[in-house]
Amino acid sequence: MVPTPDLQNDRYRVIVVPLAAPLSPEGSALIGRIGAGFSPQDLLLSLTDTSLTCHLHALSPNLLRDRIQMISAASPRPGSLAGAVAVLGGLADAVDRQTSYTIHDGKRVYAGFTAERKVIGRSEKVQRRGGCYYAGDHQFSREENRLSGVPVDSIVCGDSEEVLSRLPDNCVDLVLTSPPYNFGLSYHEGDDGRHWDAYFSKLFSILDQCVRVLKFGGRCLVNIQPLFSDNIPTHHLISQHLLLRRMIWKGEILWEKNNYNCKYTAWGSWKSPSAPYLKYTWEFIEVFSKGDLKKTGPKEGIDITADEFKAWVVARWSIGPERQMKRYNHPAMFPEELVERALKLFSYQGDLVLDPFNGVGTTTLVARRLQRRFIGVDLSPEYCATARERLSNRGT
Ligand SMILES: C[S@@+](CC[C@H](N)C(=O)[O-])C[C@H]1O[C@@H](n2cnc3c(N)ncnc32)[C@H](O)[C@@H]1O
Incomplete structure (x- = not known):
């Protein structure tokens, strides 16, 4: 039978x-x-x-x-x-x-x-373990404020710590940024080779402002490459700081640049275990949420396709480095594709996007193209002028 x-x-x-x-x-x-x-x-x-x-x-x-x-x-x-x-x-x-x-x-x-x-009773187990325990006692308000202090859709020249202090709490939907890495690059303004104490003190003050101006449920994405020669895990230290500020860690994207140019022995041994140097062909994008992992928004503001979603939630993004840095006279630009992925995956059309280290304005350019509102801040008047020029040439 x-x-x-x-x-x-x-x-x-x-x-x-x-x-x-x-x-x-x-x-x-x-x-x-x-x-x-x-x-x-x-x-x-x-x-x-x-x-x-x-x-x-x-x-x-x-x-x-x-x-x-x-x-x-x-x-x-x-x-x-x-x-x-x-x-x-x-x-x-x-x-x-x-x-x-x-x-x-x-x-x-x-x-x-x-x-x-299969885990049975998953949500109870998350609760018992105390998921996001480090953010449980946050004091973030759910109230949202309209932008004031700087015009919407603008490039603002100045020190972000000061510029952001003019904005009200809870007015920005998404921060996407890449701060200077302190590698010693030649930016127009500022010192990209300070003592690490001074570097982190300034960076954390600006990140604190970012956390303050983000709305409840808003996202903060920080692209960073640690300086391996100094043994400074910048991505971990930034994450640790944001965790202490009660931000919820959403994940980490590996930006695979396929950059094999770095030398095998620059800071280590050759073919010997005495001090092998680990090569990184990628950078990191740390993703945090304020107050809640979920961000509500209008259905009609979703512009990511099913194929893009399936491909981009796999948190390893293979995107070559930006090739137009000479043209725009900036040493460390985002590729536009990286910004497009970040904005479509983590924000809605109509959202307000902030880049406090906007450089020559890749974030603001792509934000406008994807029908987000934006604010870009940079210390350098030259970079700000280029960012405005890029907007007027291609931004609409
Ligand atoms: C890594 S670059 C960002 C490049 C940008 N993602 C792009 O695609 O052009 C960092 C930028 O931060 C700017 N910067 C450094 N310190 C700053 C500060 N305190 N306030 C505002 N901008 C600052 C530098 O001028 C530089 O353009």
Whole structure:
């Protein structure tokens, strides 16, 4: 007797092949023989006058097709089996169309393969563990304020700590930025090679302003590359600071620049364990949320496509470095694609985007193109002029 499949435990994937007409007794017998050749733990066939149902757990590739071929070919009256062979062929086609499975012991396992990893009562367990415990006692208000202090859709020249202090609390939807890395680059203004204490003290004051002006649920994305030669994990220190400010860590994106230019031995040993230097071909983008991981917004403000969403939630973004730095006379620009991904994935059209280290204005340029409102701040009058020029040339 064929055991009744226990569908409650999700062991099987169910495939139903409809019949145009009831099968002949020989055809029904053929299906019985094919079914009997499999362990009921793996595959069960059940036939009615109107359909063939397959409860499928695991199967070696092509085994079903081979069995159909072998058993029907051995029949003394193959013509009487035509209907059953067609139905079984339809079943084999339907099995081939199943693209979601895992491989175990050479078989494709179509269902139940996550059962042993399934966490029961996930949300209670998160609560018991104290998910986001470091942000639980935040004092963030949900009240939102209209922008004032600087004009909307503007490039503001000045020190961000001062410029942002003019903005009210809770008025910005998303901060996307890349601060100077303190590598010693030649920016027009400012010192990109200060003592780390002074560097972090200034950076943290500006990040504190960013946290203050963000709305409840607003996002803060900081692109950074640590300075490995100084053994300063800048990305960790920034994250630690934002955690202390009760921001919720949403994740970390690896910006894979495929930059293999860095030398093997610049700060370490060659072919010796004495001091091997680790090469990084990527940078980091730390993603934080204020108050809540969820950010509400109008449905019509969503502009990310299904394919973009599927590709970009995989948190490794392969995007080459910006190639136009000479043209814009800036040593450390964002590629436009990086900004586009960040804005479409984390903000809605109409949102207010802030870049407190706006450089020559890649964030503000892409924000305008994607119908976000924006504010870009930079110390350098030259960079601000270029940012405005880029907006007037291509921003609409
Ligand atoms: C890494 S660059 C940002 C480049 C930008 N993402 C782009 O695509 O052009 C950092 C920028 O921060 C600016 N900067 C440094 N200190 C600043 C401060 N205190 N306030 C505002 N901008 C500052 C520098 O002038 C520089 O343009």
